[in-house]
Amino acid sequence: MTVPAKARVVIIGGGIIGCSVAYHLTKLGWTDVVLLERKALTSGTTWHAAGLIAQLRSSANTTRLAKYSQELYGGLEAETGLATGFRRVGxxxxxxxxxxxxxxxxxxxxxxxxxxxxxxxxxxxxxxxxxxxxxxxxxxxxxxxxxxQGDPGNIALALAKGARQRGAQIFERVAVTSVKREADRVTGVDWQAENGEAGHIACDMIVNCAGMWGRAVGQMAGVNVPLQxxxxxxxxxxxxxxxxxxxxxxxxxxxxxxxxxxxxxxxxxxxxxxxxxxxxxxxxxxxxxxxxxxxxxxxxxxxxxxxxxxxxxxxxxxxxxxxxxxFTPDNAYHLGLSPDASNVWVAAGFNSIGIQSAGGAGMALAEWMDTGEKPFDLGDVDIARMQPFQGNRRYLQERATEALGLLYADHFPYRQKATARGVRRSPFHAHLVERGAVFGELAGWERANWFAREGQPKEYVYSWKRQNFFDNVAAEVAAVRTGVGLYDMSSFGKIRVEGRDAEAFLNRVCGAQMSVPVGKIVYTQFLNARAGIEADVTVTRLSETAYLVVTPAATRLADETWMRRHLGDAAVVITDVTAGEGVLAVMGPRAREVLQAVSPADFSNAVNPFGTAQTVELGLGLARVHRVSYVGELGWEVYVSSDMAAHAFETIWEAGQGMGLTLCGMHMMDCARSEKGFRHFGHDITCEDHVLEAGLGFALGKDKPDYIGRDAVLAKREAGLDRRLVQFMLTDPEPLLYHNEPILRDGRIVGHLTSGAYGHHLGGAVGLGYVPCKGESVAEVLASEYQIDVAGVRVPAKASMKPLYDPASERVRM
CATH class of the missing domain: 3.30.9.10 (D-Amino Acid Oxidase, subunit A, domain 2)
Known part of the structure; x- marks a missing residue:
C-alpha cells in the first residue's frame, strides 16, 4: 500500500456517496483524487440498503438529481463491466x-x-x-x-471501479485519525492503516462522505455536520x-x-x-x-x-x-461547501435515500467543486442551511426519533416538526403565547404562524383542504389590509457590516447602489457570476461606516458566509447580531396612527418616507423604525434592543387596543406577500434564476460600474429574456395552491408554480411561476390561456406580470 503524501482532494468514506464523488470528479478530469475508507468499501450503510431507486423527490432539483442517478445506473454496468443489478421495475x-x-x-x-x-x-x-x-x-x-431497484453494494463498487479507471486512488482499511487545519482551511489529514502503517496527506480540500460517522469527521475538521x-x-x-x-x-x-x-x-x-x-x-x-x-x-x-x-x-x-x-434534522441530505471552512465539502446524511440520490449528488458536488459555483439550485440540501446549534447531540437524538417516520408520514402543507422544539425564542415569545399564538419552527426559531380565537385549540389540524386556521388567517389578512396588524419578525437574520470599506464592499456584493445617505433602506440581491440570485435582502445604512443586512431566517448563515467569502482584503467586520434586537412589524392603513400614539417622532412621508429608517423614542425606551413592507401595506418594522423588547411590545399593544390592532402570524405574511407578488427566496428566486427574469431588474443600481453578476445582467438585457416570473390567480375560489403545481399554457405544461398561497383579500389561490417567453413580448405571454394542474384537475387561471394587489404600489407610500 502506497498512500500518497499529497492529493488535490481527499474523500473520507467509501460508501456509495464517496464512490460517486470520486467517480464524478475523475469524469471531470481530476486525477489527483484519493479516497480513504476506514474498513471495506460499502461496509457502513450502503451494503444493507434496500436499493430502491425512485426518480421523484420533493423539489425540481432534487428530482433532477434522482433522475440522473437512475439514468447513470442504467449504463454503469456497460461502462465498468460490474453487474449492478439495476432494473427498471417501476x-x-x-x-x-x-x-x-x-x-x-x-x-x-x-x-x-x-x-x-x-x-x-x-x-x-x-x-x-x-x-x-x-x-x-x-x-x-x-x-x-x-x-x-438495484444492488447497492455493486453499484458503489462499479462507481469505485470507474473512478479507479480514470486515475483515482482508493484505499481500504485506512482510517482518517485527524484533520489538520490552519485558519479557515484544511491543510491535510493524518491516517492510520489496520496493518499499523500511518502517515499524512497534504491536500487542497477534503470531502466528508462518512455517512453516520459524518458528524464526528466534521468535528475533526472543525465543521458542523448535524446528523444522527x-x-x-x-x-x-x-x-x-x-x-x-x-x-x-x-x-x-x-x-x-x-x-x-x-x-x-x-x-x-x-x-x-x-x-x-x-x-x-x-x-x-x-x-x-x-x-x-x-x-x-x-x-x-x-x-x-x-x-x-x-x-x-x-x-x-x-x-x-x-x-x-x-438522518438529518429536516430529512434533507447535506451537500456542499461547509460554511465553517473554505475547503471542506460535505456529502452525508442521506435519510434512507442514499442509493437513489448518490449518482446525482456526486455529479452536482463534483461540478460545484470543479467550477466553484453550484451547477443549479441546491438550496434544499445545501449544508449551509444548518444552524450551528443543530449539531447538539441531545437535539439530534430527540429529532431523530421523528425524522425517520416522516419519510412516510402524510406530507401535509405547513406540517410542523413535533420534537426538539423551543430552542430559539424571540423576546416576544411569552407575550404571544398568552395571546393565542400557534407556533411553527424554522431554523430552530419558534415563530407565531397564526393566532387561535378564544376557546379554539392552539394546534394544527392538518389537511390538504382548508386547514383549521384558514379563517383565522383570513381575519389576520383583513386586519392588515383594512386596519392594522402586528407580527413578530425577530427571527429574520440581522448582519452588521461595518468598517472603512463597508460601502465599497457592499457595492461589489449587492446589485443595488449602496452609496446612499445614512438612514436609507435598499432592497437588493447578492448575485453570482451568472446573475442568479444568491440572497434576497434589505440593507440599511446606519452610519458612514456601518450597514445592517436583513436576511430570511433560514438563510442567515448562508448569506453571511457568502459575504465572508467575497471579503478579500476589505477593511470590513461582519457580525451576526440577530439575537440582539427584537423586531415587531406594524402593518396596515392605521400603522402610522398606532406608532404616533407610542412615540413623539414624526412618521409622516416628509420626515420618514418609504425606504428610510430613523431612531425614535418609543414608550419609555428607544427603537429604530424601518419603513418597509413585505405585505404590501403602509407599515414599519420596529427594531428594539432585546432588553427593551417586552416593554416595546406592551406599549404598542396597549396603544393599539382602541384601533383594532390584531396579532398576526407568518401564514398571514405569506398570503399577503403572495397577493402582492413579492418573491420568496428559495422558492421563487434561487441561484439559478436570473435577476432580470425574476422581474427584479428595478432593484439593480443604475450605471453601477462593477458588481458581481453585472456582465451577465448586461448580456441578458442585450439578448432578451428566455422566461418570466408570472403571477397567477385561480378563477375558481375553492382549490388551494402550495407549490410545484404544473402551469399549462394553451393546454401544454410549460413550467410549475414556485410558490402558492391563498389570496384571502383577492378571493382565490395565487401563485408565482416561470413561463418560457423567448422572443415574446409581455402582451404575447399574457394573451395565452393558462391553467394550473391541481391534483390532476386543470383549473383556469388569470396571469399577470404586475402585482394583482395594488399594482402601482401606492399603499406602501400612503
Whole structure:
C-alpha cells in the first residue's frame, strides 16, 4: 500500500456517496483524487440498503438529481463491466385515505411538471399491476414506470471501479485519525492503516462522505455536520414459489415498502417513532454489522403487512435485519461547501435515500467543486442551511426519533416538526403565547404562524383542504389590509457590516447602489457570476461606516458566509447580531396612527418616507423604525434592543387596543406577500434564476460600474429574456395552491408554480411561476390561456406580470 503524501482532494468514506464523488470528479478530469475508507468499501450503510431507486423527490432539483442517478445506473454496468443489478421495475404508491390520495395525486401532478413519467391509477388498476395486494381500504395509487431497484453494494463498487479507471486512488482499511487545519482551511489529514502503517496527506480540500460517522469527521475538521444514526428494520421472506418480478410497492399509511428480490419478498418500515443509535459513538470495529433485533418494535408494522400482503403469512421469515442509517434534522441530505471552512465539502446524511440520490449528488458536488459555483439550485440540501446549534447531540437524538417516520408520514402543507422544539425564542415569545399564538419552527426559531380565537385549540389540524386556521388567517389578512396588524419578525437574520470599506464592499456584493445617505433602506440581491440570485435582502445604512443586512431566517448563515467569502482584503467586520434586537412589524392603513400614539417622532412621508429608517423614542425606551413592507401595506418594522423588547411590545399593544390592532402570524405574511407578488427566496428566486427574469431588474443600481453578476445582467438585457416570473390567480375560489403545481399554457405544461398561497383579500389561490417567453413580448405571454394542474384537475387561471394587489404600489407610500 502506497498512500500518497499529497492529493488535490481527499474523500473520507467509501460508501456509495464517496464512490460517486470520486467517480464524478475523475469524469471531470481530476486525477489527483484519493479516497480513504476506514474498513471495506460499502461496509457502513450502503451494503444493507434496500436499493430502491425512485426518480421523484420533493423539489425540481432534487428530482433532477434522482433522475440522473437512475439514468447513470442504467449504463454503469456497460461502462465498468460490474453487474449492478439495476432494473427498471417501476414503483406503485397506494393511498388508504382520501387525504393521502390527494397527496399522491398532487405528487403525480408535480411529476408531470418535472418531466417524470407517471400514471394515476385506480384501485382496480393497482390490483391489476400488483395481484398479491389486499385492496381493502385502498383509495387509489400512482405508478412510475421508470423507477427501479438495484444492488447497492455493486453499484458503489462499479462507481469505485470507474473512478479507479480514470486515475483515482482508493484505499481500504485506512482510517482518517485527524484533520489538520490552519485558519479557515484544511491543510491535510493524518491516517492510520489496520496493518499499523500511518502517515499524512497534504491536500487542497477534503470531502466528508462518512455517512453516520459524518458528524464526528466534521468535528475533526472543525465543521458542523448535524446528523444522527437511527435503526432501520426490514425482513426478507423465505423464497415464494412462483413469485414474479413486481414493481416496488409503497404503502405509506402503513409505514411500509415492499420489494421482490430473487424470488423473496422484502418488507421495510419507516415507523412513526424511530430508534436513534450510536449516541455514545459508533464502535471502532463496526463493519458489515447489524444491530440487535427488536421484534416488539417491528411487530405493528408486520401485523399490518401480513394483512396487506397475505403471502407473508404463508412464507417464513428468512432474515430479520436491523441496520443503522443516518438522518438529518429536516430529512434533507447535506451537500456542499461547509460554511465553517473554505475547503471542506460535505456529502452525508442521506435519510434512507442514499442509493437513489448518490449518482446525482456526486455529479452536482463534483461540478460545484470543479467550477466553484453550484451547477443549479441546491438550496434544499445545501449544508449551509444548518444552524450551528443543530449539531447538539441531545437535539439530534430527540429529532431523530421523528425524522425517520416522516419519510412516510402524510406530507401535509405547513406540517410542523413535533420534537426538539423551543430552542430559539424571540423576546416576544411569552407575550404571544398568552395571546393565542400557534407556533411553527424554522431554523430552530419558534415563530407565531397564526393566532387561535378564544376557546379554539392552539394546534394544527392538518389537511390538504382548508386547514383549521384558514379563517383565522383570513381575519389576520383583513386586519392588515383594512386596519392594522402586528407580527413578530425577530427571527429574520440581522448582519452588521461595518468598517472603512463597508460601502465599497457592499457595492461589489449587492446589485443595488449602496452609496446612499445614512438612514436609507435598499432592497437588493447578492448575485453570482451568472446573475442568479444568491440572497434576497434589505440593507440599511446606519452610519458612514456601518450597514445592517436583513436576511430570511433560514438563510442567515448562508448569506453571511457568502459575504465572508467575497471579503478579500476589505477593511470590513461582519457580525451576526440577530439575537440582539427584537423586531415587531406594524402593518396596515392605521400603522402610522398606532406608532404616533407610542412615540413623539414624526412618521409622516416628509420626515420618514418609504425606504428610510430613523431612531425614535418609543414608550419609555428607544427603537429604530424601518419603513418597509413585505405585505404590501403602509407599515414599519420596529427594531428594539432585546432588553427593551417586552416593554416595546406592551406599549404598542396597549396603544393599539382602541384601533383594532390584531396579532398576526407568518401564514398571514405569506398570503399577503403572495397577493402582492413579492418573491420568496428559495422558492421563487434561487441561484439559478436570473435577476432580470425574476422581474427584479428595478432593484439593480443604475450605471453601477462593477458588481458581481453585472456582465451577465448586461448580456441578458442585450439578448432578451428566455422566461418570466408570472403571477397567477385561480378563477375558481375553492382549490388551494402550495407549490410545484404544473402551469399549462394553451393546454401544454410549460413550467410549475414556485410558490402558492391563498389570496384571502383577492378571493382565490395565487401563485408565482416561470413561463418560457423567448422572443415574446409581455402582451404575447399574457394573451395565452393558462391553467394550473391541481391534483390532476386543470383549473383556469388569470396571469399577470404586475402585482394583482395594488399594482402601482401606492399603499406602501400612503
Amino acid at each position: 414503483s406503485i404508491t397506494v393511498a388508504l385515505t382520501d387525504e393521502r390520495l390527494e397527496e399522491i395525486r398532487r405528487t403525480a401532478a408535480m411529476a408531470r411538471a418535472f418531466g417524470v413519467e407517471v400514471d394515476e391509477i385506480s384501485t382496480a388498476e393497482v390490483g391489476q399491476r400488483y395481484g398479491h395486494l389486499n385492496l381493502d381500504g385502498v383509495t387509489g395509487g400512482v405508478y412510475l414506470p421508470k423507477d427501479g 444514526a437511527c435503526e432501520h428494520f426490514y425482513i426478507v421472506s423465505e423464497p415464494v414459489a412462483g413469485l414474479e418480478q413486481l414493481p416496488v410497492l409503497r404503502v405509506p399509511d402503513e409505514c411500509a415498502y415492499y420489494k421482490v428480490d430473487a424470488g423473496k419478498m422484502m418488507l421495510g418500515a419507516f415507523e412513526p417513532v424511530s430508534k436513534p443509535w450510536g449516541m455514545a459513538g459508533i464502535p471502532e470495529g463496526f463493519e458489515f454489522d447489524q444491530l440487535p433485533e427488536d421484534f416488539d418494535h417491528f411487530e405493528p408494522i408486520l401485523e399490518a403487512a401480513v394483512n396487506r400482503m397475505p403471502m407473508l403469512a404463508e412464507a417464513g421469515i428468512h432474515t430479520f435485519f436491523n441496520g443503522p442509517e443516518s
